[in-house]
Every structure is written in structure tokens, then in C-alpha cells.
Amino acid sequence: MTKGFAGVLALCAACTLLGADALAAKKPKPDPAPAAAAPRTGVDSLPQTVVDEMTRYTSPGPQHQWLSGFAGTWTTRTRVLENPEAKPVEFSGGAEYRMILGGRFLELESHAEVNGNESHGLGFYGYDSFKEKYSFYFIHDGETQALTGLGDRDSTGATVTFAVAMDMPMAGEHGKPIRAVLRRVSGNRHVFEMYEKYVDDREWKVLEITYERH
Secondary structure, eight states, X not given: OOHHHHHHHXXXXXXXXXXXXXXXXXXXXXXXXXXXXXXXXXXXXXXXXXXXXXXXXXXXXXXXXXXHTTOEEEEEEEEEOSSTTSOOEEEEEEEEEEEETTTTEEEEEEEEEETTEEEEEEEXXXXXTTTTEEEEEEEETTOSOOEEEEEEEOTTSSEEEEEEEEEEGGGTEEEEEEEEEEXXXXXXXXXXXXXXXXXXXXXXXXXXXXXXXX
């Protein structure tokens, strides 16, 4: 092979490579694959039936609407009976109810004059949509014990009765059953009562608070 022919072959090879590079440059590049959708998280990832069930148990309902009817400012008259035969001890005071936490709970702030001193209490009423029970929680500045209970509204729709377990330190009793009653008499009057049992299971009223709306 002569040097001249070898040079021609080398030139042809170079031209072929240049042509291939030019075609490659002109060939359109394929579109990139679309990005994968981000996975759904949180509530958006749950089936609608599950979301509906969660909403049912976490949102205020008609029972909370019933509780909202107590919202407002009230005067109070409290009667306490130390034993079934005792004459009631009476004292006056006031209370304010307000709906809180998006209408889920009814908060009660109360005060009363007891033996020349002002006593304060704080309570909450609610309705547990899962348990299907009304709830009760109360504390005050004359006691370190918190009273709690669950209850049902009666067929008249005006009264809720709570089962409360109350410790009696002076008698050495723990978790004594107490029946607490919240009774709406009218739009401007309601009563809260607590009942204790005798040794023979007869009941006597130990507390009565009457609320009159301003």
C-alpha cells in the first residue's frame, strides 16, 4: 500500500467520523421521563370512609350544642347537707359558662362566699362521641381531689346523671360512689345535685346548687 493510498483511507475515515458526530448532534434527545408523583401522606392518604369516621368522633355534635345552652353568666345558691338529718347550710355566689376548644367542651368558673371567704371552682362538661357518654370534671381551691365522671342524658332530654367516684379522707373511704345530676329546669334556671348513699343504700342529697341566669 502506497503512502498516498493510506492517506486517502485515513482521510475517508476521518470524514466518516465527522459525519457521524454531526448526525448525532442533529438527532433530537428523548424527553425526560415525568417525575413520579409524591406519595400522599397524613389525612390525605386515608380512605374517605376512615376520614368520615374520624370526623364523626372528633367534631362537635348535637350533644355539644345542648351543652352550649348553658353558656352565660349566672347567680348561684348552694345548699350543703352534712348528714341526712342536718339543716342545710346555704351560701350565695356566681358562675360563668363558656364553650371552648371549638365548641367541644363547656367550661365553668364558679365562686361562692363560704364563712366570709371566697371559694373558687373550675369545671368542664363534654360529650365523648366514641363512648357516647357525657363527661364531667371539677376542681376547686378547697380540695386537692379532682371529681370526674361519665353519664347519660335521660329520655326527657333535660337531665344528665353522672357516676362519680369520690374519696372520703375523714371516713377513710376510697372511690365512694356518688350520683351527680345536672338538670335543666328552663332556659334561665338549672340545678346541679350530688347524692350519697346511706349504709342501707338509701340516698340523701349532700349538695344542691341552683343557677339563675342574669
